[in-house]
Every structure is written in structure tokens, then in C-alpha cells.
Amino acid sequence: MPMLLGQVPRENIASRIYRSVKTELMTGRLRPGETITLRSLTEELGVSQTPVREALLQLASEKVLTVSPGRSLSVPVLTEAQLTELRDIRLELECLATRRAVPGVDAAARRRLAAIHEGLAAARRAEDREGVLRGNLDFHFTLYAASGMPHLVAMIENLWVQTAAYLSFLYVPPFPSLPGPHPHSGVLEALEKNDAAAAVRHVRRDILDHGELLMASLRRGGLI
Incomplete structure (x- = not known):
């Protein structure tokens, strides 16, 4: 699903990606079980992998995303x-x-x-x-x-x-x-x-x- 981020300024790019993924979740644009890959997000935003990886790992550490097989991340499925x-x-x-x-x-x-x-x-x-x-x-x-x-x-x-x-x-x-x-x-x-x-x-x-x-x-x- 296309992200709302648009063109991301270089400064604080990891924190901007972090906030944008959170916004996607909080406005229902990402569904439980949906996968977010480093490659797809990097290509979509037109940025290097490093800030994207930093943002996604921070979200995973907060239990906002879960690490799936193959090292992709997904929206948690809850009981x-x-x-x-x-x-x-x-x-x-x-x-x-x-x-x-x-x-x-x-x-x-x-x-x-x-x-x-x-x-x-x-x-x-x-x-x-x-x-x-x-x-x-x-x-x-x-x-x-x-x-x-x-x-x-x-x-x-x-x-x-x-x-x-x-x-x-x-x-x-x-x-x-x-x-x-x-x-x-x-x-x-x-x-x-x-x-x-x-x-x-x-x-x-x-x-x-x-x-x-x-x-x-x-x-x-x-x-x-």
C-alpha cells in the first residue's frame, strides 16, 4: 500500500520514517499481518536502507511491528x-x-x-x-x-x-x-x-x- 510519506527530507530521515509508519498504522492503512519489507519501503521512499532499517528496528523494539521469517517485519496479529x-x-x-x-x-x-x-x-x-x-x-x-x-x-x-x-x-x-x-x-x-x-x-x-x-x-x- 502506498505510504503517505511523499518525498522525505534528508534531515532526521529515520525519525520521519518512524513517525510515518506509525501514522499508517494509527489511521488504518496497514492491517494486522501485513508485511513491511526493507527493500519495498526503501524503493518506495527513494532513500538508502540504513534509515529505513533504523526506523523499522525501533518499531520492532516497541512491539509495534514483529520480525517475521526472512527478516521482514509485519503488523502484529493479536488474540x-x-x-x-x-x-x-x-x-x-x-x-x-x-x-x-x-x-x-x-x-x-x-x-x-x-x-x-x-x-x-x-x-x-x-x-x-x-x-x-x-x-x-x-x-x-x-x-x-x-x-x-x-x-x-x-x-x-x-x-x-x-x-x-x-x-x-x-x-x-x-x-x-x-x-x-x-x-x-x-x-x-x-x-x-x-x-x-x-x-x-x-x-x-x-x-x-x-x-x-x-x-x-x-x-x-x-x-x-
């Missing part, structure tokens, strides 16, 4: 138990990030979050999977950045990137939806009121309810 474990860890960390973020979300940040959610809603109506996943990513990490806890945010990102490839199986037309208002709407309302407890409840619902939709979709497809 139901592993997906559940990662979801449960996400719940703890993301609720903490939300609670710490609420006091730091000013009016400008609220407007930014509202605009992101409007874009996500438009992508849902258009059944644009990548737009939905990118909007969801932007919403959550814009919120969590306000926590002022960069190490916590990095831990959350690592959990997301390990499971996000599975979301490509959830957002297949017709897109599923939760009953009632989207949890992000509840988060925005809670931020207006500076109500950290309410914001945490809505983030928790977002993770749990969308997680149940995902697991049901994976079971129907025989993927777990």
Missing part, C-alpha cells in the same frame, strides 16, 4: 485476550490523562477540539474510514496533550499504535454507531463546564463501547 489487555491498560491511562487535561483546556483548545469532532462527524457521514480514524486520533491526543504529561501521552500512543490496525475492520460501510450522542460530544460539554469527572466518564464510554463494537466485528469476521 482477543491481548486486545482486551491493551484496552484495559488504555482505560486507566487515558482516564488519567483526561482528568489531568481538563484544567488545561482553554477556550482556544475547546474550539480546536470541537472543529476536529465536526470533521470526524463529516467523515463518518461520508463513510471515510481514514478521515474518521485520523479525526479520532487528533481529538484524543489534542485532549491528552493538555495534561502536560508527555511521558503519559507517549505511553498512550504506544498502546494505540499496537491496536489501531484492527480498526480498519470496524469502519467498513455501513459504519457502526453508538446509540445516543457520540462520547466526544459529552467530552466537549464537560470541558465547557470544567467537569473533569464527566469528561473521564465520556472517554471511558468511548473506549469501552467502541471496543465492544470492534470485538463484535472481529468475532463476526472470524478474526479472533
Whole structure:
């Protein structure tokens, strides 16, 4: 699948490749079990093998990619138990990030979050999977950045990137939806009121309810 990287500047090229592969995973462009070879990525990006190898080995060390026979790397295939474990860890960390973020979300940040959610809603109506996943990513990490806890945010990102490839199986037309208002709407309302407890409840619902939709979709497809 073509990468989104385009022409990569020479400076910090390994870190740019690293970030780009992570973005591919977090927006559903790479699927579980899909192979990424050093040769194919090198040819696609038009760069030398050294920075590509550095980026891929870093991702493998973080369990974002797994080393396959023949030294190629692939997107991990997870069991139901592993997906559940990662979801449960996400719940703890993301609720903490939300609670710490609420006091730091000013009016400008609220407007930014509202605009992101409007874009996500438009992508849902258009059944644009990548737009939905990118909007969801932007919403959550814009919120969590306000926590002022960069190490916590990095831990959350690592959990997301390990499971996000599975979301490509959830957002297949017709897109599923939760009953009632989207949890992000509840988060925005809670931020207006500076109500950290309410914001945490809505983030928790977002993770749990969308997680149940995902697991049901994976079971129907025989993927777990």
C-alpha cells in the first residue's frame, strides 16, 4: 500500500520514517499481518536502507511491528485476550490523562477540539474510514496533550499504535454507531463546564463501547 510519506527530507530521515509508519498504522492503512519489507519501503521512499532499517528496528523494539521469517517485519496479529489487555491498560491511562487535561483546556483548545469532532462527524457521514480514524486520533491526543504529561501521552500512543490496525475492520460501510450522542460530544460539554469527572466518564464510554463494537466485528469476521 502506498505510504503517505511523499518525498522525505534528508534531515532526521529515520525519525520521519518512524513517525510515518506509525501514522499508517494509527489511521488504518496497514492491517494486522501485513508485511513491511526493507527493500519495498526503501524503493518506495527513494532513500538508502540504513534509515529505513533504523526506523523499522525501533518499531520492532516497541512491539509495534514483529520480525517475521526472512527478516521482514509485519503488523502484529493479536488474540482477543491481548486486545482486551491493551484496552484495559488504555482505560486507566487515558482516564488519567483526561482528568489531568481538563484544567488545561482553554477556550482556544475547546474550539480546536470541537472543529476536529465536526470533521470526524463529516467523515463518518461520508463513510471515510481514514478521515474518521485520523479525526479520532487528533481529538484524543489534542485532549491528552493538555495534561502536560508527555511521558503519559507517549505511553498512550504506544498502546494505540499496537491496536489501531484492527480498526480498519470496524469502519467498513455501513459504519457502526453508538446509540445516543457520540462520547466526544459529552467530552466537549464537560470541558465547557470544567467537569473533569464527566469528561473521564465520556472517554471511558468511548473506549469501552467502541471496543465492544470492534470485538463484535472481529468475532463476526472470524478474526479472533
